[in-house]
Amino acid sequence: MKLNFKTREAMVGYLFAAPIIITILIFTIYPVFAGLYYSFTNYQPTEAQKFNMTFVPEESVSFHLGVFPDEEGLVKNELLSLFDPVTFLTLDMGVKLNAEQKEAVSSFLDTDKIVEDFLAGRLNSSVSVKDFMKEYMSSKSELFTRYVPEFVGLKNFREMFKDQYFWISLKNAFVYSIVVVPIQTLLAILLAVAANMKIMGQRFFKTVFFLPSISSSAAISMIFWLIYSKPGVLNRFLSTFGFQAVDWLNEPNTALGAIMVMNIWTTAGYFMITFLAALQSIPSSIYEASQLDGAKFWKTFWKITVPLLRPQMLFVSIMGIIGCLQVFDQIYFLIKNMRNITISYYIYKNAFEYHRMGYASAIAMVLFLIIFAITALQRKLIKEESYF
Incomplete structure (x- = not known):
């Protein structure tokens, strides 16, 4: 049977795309459906073997x-x-x-x-x-011969809504997102504007701003642990102004805020690259016209730069919310009390410390639905095509 050109072309295309398609199926699609199945069971990893x-x-x-x-x-x-x-x-x-x-x-x-x-x-x-x-x-x-978890229906979900730590972790994740996303977005824009200026040492500052985002999360967490610990750098600095030492990471009232500061510092440089690429695509004639009209820097920034960056702001805010709702590593390394845990960390504790993979999968499904709903709502309320 002789195949026509379009069929052969499609087959060759799928053949070249097969490795990435298979990778996505194995490491992305399958885990989602496996998690959905386990959320309706009492699956326990310790029982599997x-x-x-x-x-x-x-x-x-x-x-x-x-x-x-x-x-x-x-x-x-x-x-x-x-x-x-x-x-x-x-x-x-x-x-x-x-x-x-x-x-x-x-x-x-x-x-x-x-x-x-x-x-x-x-x-x-x-x-x-x-x-x-x-x-x-x-x-x-x-x-x-093979461990098969027991199907429990909606039991995990009913238990979840009675679990105080689920609500604490969910509230912390939302507070974390509400505080971090706007600040890191604004800071990323300001860094991008600064990096886009034709000043001496421009490349050096770009590197310095971006460096935290490519550094190891574990290494950065350990550095901030040294800063935030009771005999650490921050308390020594504050002591020169007469402030008493604070155990920033073990005090429930300050621990989450301390992690927020660290997260803003590490992610603002990453999102700066997105805004910097957008800034360099804005025609210089627009800024030249505003200068001829006598517009000052800040007026130009708020009236021209920010509106033209709105498509990138949508992308950054969506990615920022997803990242903040899923924050785990900093909490794992630095937070030791249950009052400041986030939902991703609570999923980890249930799955790998409490050995309740079914319950953890149910929480993960709720987190997935929350992120999906927020993303869909953002895209519905803020249309990219309306920016131009």
């Missing part, structure tokens, strides 16, 4: 029955009467079971064969839980 755990069956059986296989006078029927399958798995093997698995173990675990192999000394080799269950379950062994 429980059936791959290895153990020595002989030790577990000995502990369960209170005897050793080489003891004299052991009677199989007497040992069988002492054998409780569910207790054996949950307590002696250390495997957490749901209701369906408990019922299957009670009905189908071949305790007769286990005791027989125990007495014959055939259980002294290390084996995984799933292999052991395949060997000694007469039926339903598939329940023990």
